[in-house]
Amino acid sequence: MRDTFQRLIRNGQSVHQVYESHVNELMCSEKTLYNYIDACLFDVRNIDLPRKVKYRPRYKKPEFKIDRGCRIGRSYKDFLKFMEDHPELPMVQMDSVIGSRGGKVLLTVHFVESSLMLAFLRDSNTSQSVIDIFEELYRVLGKQDFCRLFPVILTDNGSEFSNPKALEFTSDQYRSRRTYLFYCDAGSPYQKGACEVNHELIRRVLPKGASMDDLTQEDICRMMDHINSYKRKKLNNRTPYETFSFYYGEELLRKLGCHPVAAGDIVLKPRLLKK
Numbered sequence: 001m002r003d004t005f006q007r008l009i010r011n012g013q014s015v016h017q018v019y020e021s022h023v024n025e026l027m028c029s030e031k032t033l034y035n036y037i038d039a040c041l042f043d044v045r046n047i048d049l050p051r052k053v054k055y056r057p058r059y060k061k062p063e064f065k066i067d068r069g070c071r072i073g074r075s076y077k078d079f080l081k082f083m084e085d086h087p088e089l090p091m092v093q094m095d096s097v098i099g100s101r102g103g104k105v106l107l108t109v110h111f112v113e114s115s116l117m118l119a120f121l122r123d124s125n126t127s128q129s130v131i132d133i134f135e136e137l138y139r140v141l142g143k144q145d146f147c148r149l150f151p152v153i154l155t156d157n158g159s160e161f162s163n164p165k166a167l168e169f170t171s172d173q174y175r176s177r178r179t180y181l182f183y184c185d186a187g188s189p190y191q192k193g194a195c196e197v198n199h200e201l202i203r204r205v206l207p208k209g210a211s212m213d214d215l216t217q218e219d220i221c222r223m224m225d226h227i228n229s230y231k232r233k234k235l236n237n238r239t240p241y242e243t244f245s246f247y248y249g250e251e252l253l254r255k256l257g258c259h260p261v262a263a264g265d266i267v268l269k270p271r272l273l274k275k
Helices: 002-010 015-021 030-038 076-085 127-149 164-168 189-205 217-228 240-248 250-255
Strands: 091-098 105-111 116-122 152-155 180-183
Touching (some): 002 015, 015 030, 076 152, 091 189, 105 127, 105 189, 116 127, 116 189, 116 217, 127 164, 127 250, 152 189, 164 180, 240 250
Parallel strands (some): 091 152, 152 180
Antiparallel strands (some): 091 105
16 A cells, blocks of 8 residues: 555655545545644655645634533523522632743642642643543542532633533543532633732743743642741731641641642742742
8 A cells, every 4th residue: 555655656646536546445535634744754745745845734713612502591590599599619710821822831729728739731722621520520539529629610702611511520420520510701710819910920920921831730739838838927927838727627638649849848939840
């Protein structure tokens, strides 16, 4: 198959011509032949195809929402009504922190009551990457602790959060509810202001536009340990780590991979992550 294909292409024939003339010998689709060329499985390259080298790369459509009706029943107005009916439930705010364009990103999870924030490194800003993190949190924490920590989540309208059912319900055969997800109004980041303010501390270590591609989850955990050990005036000069421990105990902090940092050792500068 390789010999036949390569010989005819080098004679100036097009992929379409070769395919139509030898379809019974090649035993694959025309599209597959192009894929083989792109994967360098033949000694033929795209530059050997006279017309293809003239084509510009096709415009790649931006990622669109998986569930186009995801906001139905999950708007900010619905969130306010839900919290009015369930004032005893603690709230979690969720967002993304972008590094360099097209590079790794963070998923941030902010516990408003204690100001503790978790951050998870992702290779790309996709819906599946968020779902994978939730599945891992559910596995590590177990049903009872997960539902206790994440009863209500407020996030923005990014496409990475556009599959709410995969976050709200377990992935097993029972599909039981584990949280309620709501969205801020478009262009209204102040509606999850606590999370946005905490991002300012992340930006002290990871300035806007800084690449995260060389970082590991261990680096991110170290950064968040320093941030969560930073005293806050609104917490009566206690740290988020101390406040979260008061509400939920040290065992949950260990499960989440959080560790305290002594006040004199806290660094909120880019050098914290220098290798």
